[in-house]
Amino acid sequence: MLVTDKLQQLGLNYFTVDLGQINVLENITDQQLEQLKAELFKSGLELMDDKRAIIIEKVKNVIIDLIHHTEELPKSKFSVFLSEKLDYDYTYLANLFSQTEGITIQQFILNHKIERIKELILYNELSLSEISHRLNYSSAAALSNQFKKITGLTPSFYKQLKEKRQKNLEHI
Structure with missing residues (x-):
């Protein structure tokens, strides 16, 4: 799965990945967040962190x-x-x-x-x-x-x- 692969590549532990939502186990650093946004963007996806x-x-x-x-x-x-x-x-x-x-x-x-x-x-x-x-x-x-x-x-x-x-x- 595309999103889970990106999360694993960045060393992020998650407990659910559902359509439009990811629940991560720990706090994400600003650097990890930016990397995740960039990786998802390359795949045609967008990370929305605004509730x-x-x-x-x-x-x-x-x-x-x-x-x-x-x-x-x-x-x-x-x-x-x-x-x-x-x-x-x-x-x-x-x-x-x-x-x-x-x-x-x-x-x-x-x-x-x-x-x-x-x-x-x-x-x-x-x-x-x-x-x-x-x-x-x-x-x-x-x-x-x-x-x-x-x-x-x-x-x-x-x-x-x-x-x-x-x-x-x-x-x-």
Whole structure:
């Protein structure tokens, strides 16, 4: 494993290495920390030692995983889901997120839902009603209205644009 190899090379004793988190047994010197950062950076990884940045990254990962890699979103509100999943008060998470990212958690969720809708439209495996159900919209019309508000296009026009592009590419 890449991260554990780097820790062993630097002589750091650890007791857990989990996605996005390392628990080390002893205090790390500034020199060891800088070496670890440099080694991880060479491998395309980043060491985040700012607790606020770590929380923000966890919020983003939970949202992205939920929207892009789950068959159906939970019926509970995102605020309740995030609070329970990350074991933090939602108001704290929301304030921290907007201060750090410059957008609200809700806007981040909406942006990812729109991207997911685009993907599902292009896959052409689900109807708009099925997509709206999967992403917890009250109806296909509600999904269409929000999609148009954000992208400026209706879902059907978006799909037609992609189909036209594909046809044009096939003729080249």
